[in-house]
Amino acid sequence: LAKTTQPISMDSYEGQEVNITCSHNNIATNDYITWYQQFPSQGPRFIIQGYKTKVTNEVASLFIPADRKSSTLSLPRVSLSDTAVYYCLVGPPYGGATNKLIFGTGTLLAVQP
Amino acid sequence: SQTIHQWPATLVQPVGSPLSLECTVEGTSNPNLYWYRQAAGRGLQLLFYSVGIGQISSEVPQNLSASRPQDRQFILSSKKLLLSDSGFYLCAWSDRNYGYTFGSGTRLTVV
Secondary structure, three states: OOOOEOOOEEEEEOOOOEEEEEEOOOOOOOOEEEEEEEOOOOOOEEEEEEOOEEEEOOOOEEEEOOOOOEEEEEEOOOOHHHOEEEEEEEEOOOOOOOOOOOOOOOEEEEEEO | OOEEEEEOOEEEEOOOOOEEEEEEEEOOOOOEEEEEEEOOOOOEEEEEEEEEOOEEEEOOOOOOEEEEEEOOEEEEEEOOOOHHHOEEEEEEEEEOOOEEEEOOOEEEEEO
16 A cells, blocks of 8 residues: 655644645555544544545545645635544555555644634 | 444453453445554554454454454454553444445553
């Protein structure tokens, strides 16, 4: 599975747009890019998944350049409740005998009032 | 709908005591099942995964074991807990239609 690199932490203020970038230089042709959100003492929660270009849902947007070696999670108008750890993962969209979800250290986003 | 149940939510156990954490999934068949552990302030470490009944793969050598006695049941066990087994344990499942879904976790404190 491709290794990912993302900032350890980020700070923001309520109402701002937050962009978290993830590097994945060794992404494979069949790999998808998936972002999870984790609050303290809870399991990670799926945010968004994409393969190329741009994906948008009700909570976030995911921007993937043509070379797919990086991706950016965009959170519009963050609130205090968006304070969490955000994980970027690269791999198949589902698991199997040889495809396991491996988490990095994630990015701790701290939203200030 | 698909749901995942994990219990207990919190557990305090003395060193040397046995452990049994259970995870069950509803609303899907033949899912892939996973056990992760998260130490305080750190990322998630994959411990075990299973692609079918009785099929268990271990990612790291450790004091723990896993079993899958039924299609939608995954159990994490230990015969004798160590202090280093403390952590936040998460069960997860995946399939082709729904990707990965995590349980609510069990906070284990070994004292």
